[in-house]
Structure formats: C-alpha cells, structure tokens
Amino acid sequence: MKTIEFKEWRKGLSELSREQRSELDRELHAHKAGNEVVEWLERGGMLEACIHCGGNRLYRWGKEADLQRFRCRECGKTFTVLTGTPLARLRHKGRWLDYAQALEDGLTVRKAAARCGVDKNTSFRWRHRFLIRPCQEKARHLEGIAEADETFFRESFKGQRKLPRVAHRRGHPASKRGTGKEQIPVLVMRDRHGATADFRLKGTAAEDIEPALRGILSPDGILCTDGAAAYKIAAKHLGIAHRAINLSAGVRVLAGVYHIQNVNAYDSRLKGWMRRFHGVATKYLENYLGWRRWLERWGQGNSPRIALWAAMGWENRFQQVMQT
Numbered sequence: 136m137k138t139i140e141f142k143e144w145r146k147g148l149s150e151l152s153r154e155q156r157s158e159l160d161r162e163l164h165a166h167k168a169g170n171e172v173v174e175w176l177e178r179g180g181m182l183e184a185c186i187h188c189g190g191n192r193l194y195r196w197g198k199e200a201d202l203q204r205f206r207c208r209e210c211g212k213t214f215t216v217l218t219g220t221p222l223a224r225l226r227h228k229g230r231w232l233d234y235a236q237a238l239e240d241g242l243t244v245r246k247a248a249a250r251c252g253v254d255k256n257t258s259f260r261w262r263h264r265f266l267i268r269p270c271q272e273k274a275r276h277l278e279g280i281a282e283a284d285e286t287f288f289r290e291s292f293k294g295q296r297k298l299p300r301v302a303h304r305r306g307h308p309a310s311k312r313g314t315g316k317e318q319i320p321v322l323v324m325r326d327r328h329g330a331t332a333d334f335r336l337k338g339t340a341a342e343d344i345e346p347a348l349r350g351i352l353s354p355d356g357i358l359c360t361d362g363a364a365a366y367k368i369a370a371k372h373l374g375i376a377h378r379a380i381n382l383s384a385g386v387r388v389l390a391g392v393y394h395i396q397n398v399n400a401y402d403s404r405l406k407g408w409m410r411r412f413h414g415v416a417t418k419y420l421e422n423y424l425g426w427r428r429w430l431e432r433w434g435q436g437n438s439p440r441i442a443l444w445a446a447m448g449w450e451n452r453f454q455q456v457m458q459t
C-alpha cells in the first residue's frame with residue numbers, strides 16, 4: 136500500500152466500533168504469529184537438496200503461502216520447507232503456535248479448538264498432524280538398569296460407528312485387571328536416564344513380552360521387573376541379566392539400586408494425564424502414549440516453537456542447534 140493510501144486508511148481507524156477494533160486486533164495478532172511461524176520454519180528448514188530427486192542445484196522461485204519456494208534445476212519441481220511434511224497444506228499458520236501450546240497443555244480436541252478459534256474437525260486433524268512425528272520418537276536403546284512394567288488401558292471403540300461387540304453400559308466395570316480381554320496391556324520400559332519406550336502388547340505372557348525386550352538393552356544392561364514369571368522366562372530366553380523385585384513379599388528395593396519405582400511413577404503420571412480424555416479409543420492408544428512420551432522428553436523445557444519443530448520431525452535438530 137502506498138504511503139498516501141495508508142494515511143487515508145488509517146484515518147478510518149477512529150471510526151471503528153469497539154468490536155471492530157478487537158477484531159482488527161485479533162487479525163494483527165494472527166498475522167504476527169503467522170510471521171513468527173514462517174520465520175521459525177525457515178530457520179529450521181535447512182533445505183540443501185531437492186526433496187523430489189535429491190539434486191542440490193536449487194534456486195528461489197517465488198513464494199507459496201508466505202514461505203520461500205525453491206525450484207530444482209535437475210527435475211524442475213518446486214517445493215517449500217513444508218512440502219511432504221505432516222504440516223503441509225494446513226491453513227491458518229497464525230494459530231499454529233497457539234495450537235502447539237494447547238498440545239503441551241494436553242487439551243482435549245474441543246478445548247484446543249475453543250482456545251485457538253478453529254472448529255472441532257480442524258482441531259482433530261491438527262492434533263493428529265502435529266503428533267505424527269513426535270510419536271515416532273521412542274527410545275530404541277536403554278542404558279544400564281532398565282525398569283519394565285505393564286500398565287493397562289480399558290479397550291474402547293470410542294468414535295467408531297460400528298461396535299465390534301455389545302457396548303458397555305456406562306460405568307460398568309471392565310473385567311479383572313489385566314486378565315480380561317477388555318484390558319489392553321502396555322509394556323513401559325525406562326532407564327535411569329529417562330529414556331522411555333512403550334509397547335502395546337497382545338497379552339502378558341512371555342511370548343508377548345519377548346519381542347519388546349529383544350535388542351533394546353545395552354549388552355551390560357540389567358532388566359528390573361516385578362516378580363511375574365513371564366519376565367523371568369523372556370529374560371532367560373534372550374540372555375538378559377534380570378532382577379525380579381518380589382513386591383508381593385514386601386520387597387521394594389534390591390541391593391539399594393534395583394527397583395521399578397521410576398517406571399511405576401511414569402505409569403502413574405501417564406494414567407493421571409490420560410484421565411482427562413475419559414477413555415481413549417484403543418485404535419489411537421499409541422498416539423496418546425507417544426504424546427505423553429514427547430511431553431516427558433521435553434518437560435519444563437518445552438515451548439510452542441519446540442513443539443512446532445517436533446511436529447516437523449526436527450527434534451534432534453533442535454538439540455543440535457541448542458548444543459552448539
């Protein structure tokens with residue numbers, strides 16, 4: 136806009152009603168937040184090669200949704216930093232940081248929608264897109280003492296139109312903990328550095344647990360569990376050093392270091408945090424587990440900007456940038 140036009144336009148400001156002013160205010164805020172998102176994405180982007188063919192002769196080719204677009208001399212295709220990522224083609228960048236904050240706060244779909252001024256379907260879609268990459272981050276190696284324990288989640292077909300079986304009556308308790316078909320076991324493993332992995336299991340027998348334990352401990356690692364026979368069998372079969380804590384006999388700690396208190400504390404934080412969702416659909420259970428792992432990884436150090444990079448799959452990049 137030319138300076139003279141802008142002067143004219145600004146004169147109109149005094150004629151705005153209070154509602155119009157706050158609307159304008161929101162617009163400007165969203166605009167500013169959108170610029171911040173663009174800046175932050177481009178800072179993390181580090182586009183050095185064509186995402187289509189890997190060619191490294193790139194040149195600038197205009198803009199797309201406020202982001203720098205590149206064109207590849209090799210294949211002639213264009214892309215931006217968002218092309219092919221979970222956040223590609225999502226609209227309203229000005230609300231992304233607010234949404235990231237809503238995820239850190241563990242808001243339900245509905246509450247996140249209200250806070251960010253988007254509709255419920257958008258909120259649902261965004262949650263999924265923002266969490267795809269963080270959910271893939273799971274410890275693949277545990278060092279030293281690794282604590283393992285199962286925790287259970289009630290099976291739920293929430294959100295599914297056709298129930299595979301007769302629906303529960305509200306408040307009707309699921310069958311006995313860990314033994315009925317309606318409880319989904321999850322094995323949580325955590326070392327003393329806080330590295331965490333979790334696995335949805337088919338059951339709690341040795342053959343269900345064994346695949347999760349295979350190869351995850353360091354060669355000198357020691358597995359700590361409760362006294363369940365399944366762990367003993369699986370550990371023996373895999374040749375893993377194992378200490379079983381006989382909780383039912385009142386033993387909590389062996390030799391001053393072997394216990395499962397860290398993993399139990401993790402499980403109870405997980406359960407406490409999940410309560411707000413009032414039972415999660417079993418088909419999405421792993422997304423919630425991943426969401427929680429992500430929150431635990433960053434703890435107090437989390438921020439909407441970190442969450443945005445995490446959504447792009449740049450968690451490690453962030454740590455690199457911060458360390459140097």
Ligand SMILES: [Zn+2]
Binds near residue numbers: 186187190207208
């Ligand atoms: Zn190319």
